[in-house]
Amino acid sequence: MTSTGMNMMSRIIFYEDRNFQGRSYECMSDCPDMSSYLSRCHSCRVERGCFMVYDRTNYMGNQYFLRRGEYADYMSMMGMSDCIKSCRMIPMYRGSYRMRIYERENFGGMMHELMDDCDNIMDRYRMSNCMSCNVMEGHWLMYEQPHYRGRMMYMRPGEYRSFMNMGWSGMRFMSMRRITDSCY
DSSP states (O other): OOHHHHHHTOEEEEEEEGGGEEEEEEESSOBSOGGGTOSOOOEEEEEESEEEEEEETTTEEEEEEEOSEEETTHHHHHTOSSOOOEEEEEOOOOSOOEEEEEEEGGGEEEEEEESSOBSOHHHHHOOOOOOEEEEEESOEEEEEETTTEEEEEEEOSEEEOOTGGGTOTTOOOOEEEEOOGGGO
16 A cells, blocks of 8 residues: 555544543544634544644644554543644655754754664763754654653654754653554
């Protein structure tokens, strides 16, 4: 199946209340503001594909990666303090992965190129901070703690000159993982 064909099949259903109760909204693509569909969202079911969900509109705030499965009360499961306000579909990607991480903003300081997962940039590269990156190929998740723990950020291909300017001031990224087809 082509990448485009798989993306067309991605589907998530949001529910106003826990345990898949209340009104629902079905989504098969990006949704920057769910408030026009649901007054609140406290549970969801990912039927196909992978999605990032956000606790603020326009893909802002805390982000959570959801793969196929049921999330009857994701707020307690993930420690979210607020309900889902927006979501972004993650397209399936089956190519090579390549990302450059930089110690400082605007691609300054020490630089390392990743082509696979990195569970701890301090152990692997002796790099204590990652303040910018350039994603050349693939889709990635960056985590604030080693071993893929803590808050995360979804990175699509593009240049990210300053994590601080993206609303992540005070947060350091210490591990990175590719979103591979095994996630789907």
